[in-house]
Amino acid sequence: EEVARLLQLKAQLDGDDGKQTFVLKTPKGTRDYNPKQMAIREKVFNTIFNCFKRHGAETIDTPVFELKETLTGKYGEDSKLIYDLKDQGGELLSLRYDLTVPFARYLAMNKITNIKRYHIAKVYRRDNPAMTRGRYREFYQCDFDIAGQYDPMIPDAECLKIVHEILSELELGDFRIKVNDRRILDGMFAVCGVPDEKFRTVCSTVDKLDKLPWEEVKNEMVKEKGLPEEVADQIGGYVSLQGGMDLVERLLEDPKLSKSSDAVAGLKDIKQLFVYLQLFRITDKVAFDLSLARGLDYYTGVIYEAILTQAGVPQTQDPQNGPGVEEASVSVGSIAGGGRYDGLVGMFDPKGRKVPCVGVSIGIERIFSIMEQKAETSAEKVRTTETQVMVASAQKNLLEERLKLTAELWDAGVKAEVMYKKNPKLLSQLQHCEDTGIPLVAILGEQELKDGVVKLRNVTTREELNIPRDSLIEEIKKRTADC
Amino acid sequence: EEVARLLQLKAQLDGDDGKQTFVLKTPKGTRDYNPKQMAIREKVFNTIFNCFKRHGAETIDTPVFELKETLTGKYGEDSKLIYDLKDQGGELLSLRYDLTVPFARYLAMNKITNIKRYHIAKVYRRDNPAMTRGRYREFYQCDFDIAGQYDPMIPDAECLKIVHEILSELELGDFRIKVNDRRILDGMFAVCGVPDEKFRTVCSTVDKLDKLPWEEVKNEMVKEKGLPEEVADQIGGYVSLQGGMDLVERLLEDPKLSKSSDAVAGLKDIKQLFVYLQLFRITDKVAFDLSLARGLDYYTGVIYEAILTQAGVPQTQDPQNGPGVEEASVSVGSIAGGGRYDGLVGMFDPKGRKVPCVGVSIGIERIFSIMEQKAETSAEKVRTTETQVMVASAQKNLLEERLKLTAELWDAGVKAEVMYKKNPKLLSQLQHCEDTGIPLVAILGEQELKDGVVKLRNVTTREELNIPRDSLIEEIKKRTADC
Numbered sequence: 005e006e007v008a009r010l011l012q013l014k015a016q017l018d019g020d021d022g023k024q025t026f027v028l029k030t031p032k033g034t035r036d037y038n039p040k041q042m043a044i045r046e047k048v049f050n051t052i053f054n055c056f057k058r059h060g061a062e063t064i065d066t067p068v069f070e071l072k073e074t075l076t077g078k079y080g081e082d083s084k085l086i087y088d089l090k091d092q093g094g095e096l097l098s099l100r101y102d103l104t105v106p107f108a109r110y111l112a113m114n115k116i117t118n119i120k121r122y123h124i125a126k127v128y129r130r131d132n133p134a135m136t137r138g139r140y141r142e143f144y145q146c147d148f149d150i151a152g153q154y155d156p157m158i159p160d161a162e163c164l165k166i167v168h169e170i171l172s173e174l175e176l177g178d179f180r181i182k183v184n185d186r187r188i189l190d191g192m193f194a195v196c197g198v199p200d201e202k203f204r205t206v207c208s209t210v211d212k213l214d215k216l217p218w219e220e221v222k223n224e225m226v227k228e229k230g231l232p233e234e235v236a237d238q239i240g241g242y243v244s245l246q247g248g249m250d251l252v253e254r255l256l257e258d259p260k261l262s263k264s265s266d267a268v269a270g271l272k273d274i275k276q277l278f279v280y281l282q283l284f285r286i287t288d289k290v291a292f293d294l295s296l297a298r299g300l301d302y303y304t305g306v307i308y309e310a311i312l313t314q315a316g317v318p319q320t321q322d323p324q325n326g327p328g329v330e331e332a333s334v335s336v337g338s339i340a341g342g343g344r345y346d347g348l349v350g351m352f353d354p355k356g357r358k359v360p361c362v363g364v365s366i367g368i369e370r371i372f373s374i375m376e377q378k379a380e381t382s383a384e385k386v387r388t389t390e391t392q393v394m395v396a397s398a399q400k401n402l403l404e405e406r407l408k409l410t411a412e413l414w415d416a417g418v419k420a421e422v423m424y425k426k427n428p429k430l431l432s433q434l435q436h437c438e439d440t441g442i443p444l445v446a447i448l449g450e451q452e453l454k455d456g457v458v459k460l461r462n463v464t465t466r467e468e469l470n471i472p473r474d475s476l477i478e479e480i481k482k483r484t485a486d487c
Numbered sequence: 488e489e490v491a492r493l494l495q496l497k498a499q500l501d502g503d504d505g506k507q508t509f510v511l512k513t514p515k516g517t518r519d520y521n522p523k524q525m526a527i528r529e530k531v532f533n534t535i536f537n538c539f540k541r542h543g544a545e546t547i548d549t550p551v552f553e554l555k556e557t558l559t560g561k562y563g564e565d566s567k568l569i570y571d572l573k574d575q576g577g578e579l580l581s582l583r584y585d586l587t588v589p590f591a592r593y594l595a596m597n598k599i600t601n602i603k604r605y606h607i608a609k610v611y612r613r614d615n616p617a618m619t620r621g622r623y624r625e626f627y628q629c630d631f632d633i634a635g636q637y638d639p640m641i642p643d644a645e646c647l648k649i650v651h652e653i654l655s656e657l658e659l660g661d662f663r664i665k666v667n668d669r670r671i672l673d674g675m676f677a678v679c680g681v682p683d684e685k686f687r688t689v690c691s692t693v694d695k696l697d698k699l700p701w702e703e704v705k706n707e708m709v710k711e712k713g714l715p716e717e718v719a720d721q722i723g724g725y726v727s728l729q730g731g732m733d734l735v736e737r738l739l740e741d742p743k744l745s746k747s748s749d750a751v752a753g754l755k756d757i758k759q760l761f762v763y764l765q766l767f768r769i770t771d772k773v774a775f776d777l778s779l780a781r782g783l784d785y786y787t788g789v790i791y792e793a794i795l796t797q798a799g800v801p802q803t804q805d806p807q808n809g810p811g812v813e814e815a816s817v818s819v820g821s822i823a824g825g826g827r828y829d830g831l832v833g834m835f836d837p838k839g840r841k842v843p844c845v846g847v848s849i850g851i852e853r854i855f856s857i858m859e860q861k862a863e864t865s866a867e868k869v870r871t872t873e874t875q876v877m878v879a880s881a882q883k884n885l886l887e888e889r890l891k892l893t894a895e896l897w898d899a900g901v902k903a904e905v906m907y908k909k910n911p912k913l914l915s916q917l918q919h920c921e922d923t924g925i926p927l928v929a930i931l932g933e934q935e936l937k938d939g940v941v942k943l944r945n946v947t948t949r950e951e952l953n954i955p956r957d958s959l960i961e962e963i964k965k966r967t968a969d970c
Contacts, residue, residue, distance in 0.1 A: 027554070028592065028595055028596040028835060028837075029554070029596065030549070030550050030553070030554075030596075031550060031552055031553065031554060031578055031580050032577060032578060034550035034552070035550070036547060036548065036549050036550070036593055036596075036597075037547055037548040037549075038547060038597075039545035039546060039547060039602075039604065042545070042546045042547060042548060045548075057872070057873045057902060058897055058900065058901070058902045058903070059897065059902075059903075059904070060872050060873075060874040060902065060903070060904035061872065062522035062525070062871045062872055063522060063525045064519060064520055064521060064522060064525060065519065065520040065525060065528075066513070066519050066520075067513050067514060067517035067518070067519070067625050068551060068582075068609060068611075068625060069514055069517070069625075070513070070514065071510070071512065071513075071514060087572060087573075087575070088572070088573040088575065089570060089571070089572055089573060089582075090570075090571040090572060090573045090574070091573070092570070092571065092613060094515060094613075095514055095515055097514050099572075109511065110519055112511055113511045113512065113513075113519075114519075114521075119522075121522065126551060128551075130575060130577075142550050142551060142552075150907075152907070154907035154908060155886075155907060155908050155909045158886075158890075158907040158908075159907050161890075162907075165894065165897070169897065169898075279887075280890060283887055283890045283891045283894060284890065284894045285894065352511060354511075388545045389540070389543050389544065389545055390540045390543075391543040403638075403641075404762075404766055407641075407644075407763060407766045407767065408766045411648065411766060411767045411768065414541055414542065414648070414652065415652075417541065418541070419540060419541045419542075419543065420541070420542075420543070421542070421543035424633075424635070424637035424638060424641040424642050424645075425637060425638050425641075426638045
């Protein structure tokens with residue numbers, strides 16, 4: 005931070021010709037997307053959109069900022085990370101911190117009790133950025149939620165099916181989906197002797213188990229959260245458990261845990277969930293895991309998180325924050341997460357009417373990072389345009405003929421480019437095709453114009469063939485049908 | 488404003504059960520997009536994306552906020568409309584006001600000298616909103632720009648071709664594209680006797696000619712801007728002129744105007760532009776119009792603006808601002824605009840290196856408004872999902888069979904929905920199809936399960952046919968191929 009400030013100062017002093025006296029950069033924790041990154045982003049989005057549409061979801065959009073009071077009291081300790089707008093007169097505003105709270109506000113405001121919607125948009129957190137690992141201050145969230153009063157666990161199972169479909173289609177490597185229930189955690193805390201008022205804070209400590217070893221987590225429970233050591237040890241016994249339907253059955257018989265009606269309700273729901281996951285044929289990737297806690301306050305029932313189990317993400321160093329231990333272990337980690345939040349909409353309703361909701365958020369920035377790194381190492385070049393043909397000429401004074409033909413192609417729906425030069429060299433026109441992956445060149449010359457033909461060149465094979473002008477459009481479409 | 492404050496206070500007092508003590512709304516000048524609006528938005532975007540891609544453009548994205556200093560000094564008087572973020576420690580930030588300045592910053596920062604790019608994203612202006620007319624504080628801009636040193640007027644002509652293609656394809660009604668050149672305006676001011684330092688301010692007065700009659704504009708020039716009446720009258724003589732190539736020729740011979748080298752350079756470029764527009768076969772919609780001035784400071788050459796010439800936009804009243812005279816006449820108006828800005832990138836370059844640019848911005852919020860109103864009056868229903876088939880049953884206890892079949896369909900790429908109820912009524916399942924436009928229902932019953940078939944029902948015709956389970960996917964795909 006200090007170094008950045010000094011560099012900034014230096015740059016200001018360097019701007020001695022008066023042309024530029026400021027640093028040319030994007031704000032901390034943000035980035036531009038260049039055309040190649042956009043091409044990858046579009047591909048990922050399309051896979052995800054198609055999945056959401058396959059499941060019959062609608063989409064909505066909300067403003068990038070909300071009234072400050074809409075966000076107040078929804079994020080617990082993380083509220084300090086919210087970006088506020090300057091008070092310039094009028095309403096006090098904040099940038100959205102996630103898409104879930106605006107969704108709940110939208111439902112309450114429009115009195116909607118049933119909807120299956122997705123929303124892909126940027127959210128804002130004044131967090132410590134770790135950009136090489138896809139952690140930014142401005143980042144995309146990609147949410148799918150089902151709101152409505154339904155029979156238990158059916159929409160919840162669909163959310164997991166969606167995670168399974170998306171992660172499979174994107175071919176990010178092997179993954180696992182951990183499942184738990186807030187009521188099981190609460191019941192477990194109760195029977196282990198954690199006082200009620202410490203449930204949430206102990207829960208955030210448990211949430212660190214995916215990054216820290218048990219010993220450190222226990223240490224935090226005892227030293228920072230003030231739990232007696234034997235209480236911590238009992239919790240330790242439970243949170244080490246993971247399994248499938250068998251574990252659910254076993255815990256339903258657990259003499260201690262079965263005394264908590266919260267825990268029993270949670271376990272019964274997990275059991276029902278597994279029945280549906282079996283019908284969806286995805287249980288091979290799903291594990292019931294008592295260490296899963298999830299950070300956010302608003303979850304009320306089932307929670308889940310998908311992790312990549314292969315070290316698919318290279319451990320590149322982050323120039324801003326260095327390779328901290330925590331950072332490094334995060335980098336093979338959570339790629340999607342969500343759960344049930346039955347109380348959030350009620351917080352916005354004047355009468356407190358509840359709309360049960362369950363949803364999932366896909367960690368799309370992480371996915372972008374992985375896909376970008378894959379593209380770097382892949383032999384296949386990422387195209388940033390879809391141009392099918394370049395209208396070129398080898399001779400001088402044919403600009404007008406080139407423009408005329410290009411317009412004809414555009415009007416016929418062919419994706420075409422032409423150089424903005426009166427007399428470009430043929431070589432530079434061909435080079436542009438090589439560089440950007442344009443497969444065809446339509447070459448005009450005096451002779452071709454006389455003969456009423458166009459020379460169509462395949463950029464890869466270098467084959468050239470005279471095509472009658474009348475059938476040029478058809479020929480181009482035929483040859484690029486698979487592009 | 489005062490009334491809004493009182494209503495807000497009242498609403499707070501009404502929240503007497505303590506559940507909600509704040510107003511449930513989006514910030515002033517912003518709106519949510521509901522699923523129907525999103526469906527229309529997607530359709531408009533696709534038309535525009537396709538056009539940009541047809542012309543070989545790449546796309547980029549930039550952060551929603553920039554360093555405050557990046558925006559400083561780019562917007563003249565309008566700078567007061569910029570949203571600033573609160574100083575929470577660290578950099579001072581502002582929300583982007585348009586996409587052009589971030590584009591110029593991107594080019595300078597990455598030392599890019601050639602690019603053809605489009606960018607569709609939201610921008611922010613603390614302006615007086617007129618929401619029913621598509622004027623918001625948060626709104627989309629949709630920009631296409633060509634940066635690079637090329638032979639004159641070729642990229643400029645392509646920008647106009649793009650406007651022509653997009654407005655034609657969207658079928659918004661008849662339109663006209665006005666063209667002028669900043670150098671012609673400057674030359675005209677000079678030969679009419681306007682002092683140099685008043686060029687920009689007189690230019691903004693001329694810009695009002697599309698909303699105000701000449702008498703009022705003249706009044707402003709004389710009374711507010713302090714021009715002698717005879718100077719204003721001379722300007723009035725020029726700005727009433729419009730035409731095509733013929734007018735260009737005439738003005739090149741104009742004894743007064745031809746004395747200005749600026750004006751002559753502008754006129755020669757307009758002449759060359761018309762040659763290219765003829766090759767693109769779009770001159771029927773284009774008029775050279777000396778009254779066109781455009782608001783923004785940074786234009787340096789050709790400028791243009793497209794207007795709808797039919798009263799396609801109903802004159803609905805704006806609840807917030809009332810039907811002011813200015814408002815009403817704006818509502819049939821500018822739908823796209825742009826021009827050449829050869830100096831902007833240089834403002835960001837440490838050495839002041841220039842990158843010539845020309846671009847166009849499509850007034851997409853306006854287009855949304857028109858399309859939404861069209862959809863309201865149209866008999867055709869806007870679908871908000873793409874679901875092909877609903878998996879249903881008439882009998883009880885078939886939830887698991889429904890889920891199993893639905894998962895099979897999803898895995899085969901079929902867009903399918905299922906009700907999240909154990910035993911939904913057949914009627915409510917069919918009603919959902921009618922409501923949302925799902926064309927097919929796959930009905931499961933005990934008998935069908937025994938026979939290894941599924942009853943496929945056409946929702947519109949009510950025809951039902953038993954299909955062997957093996958060929959169900961193929962049959963659904965065949966029947967919905969044109970959806």
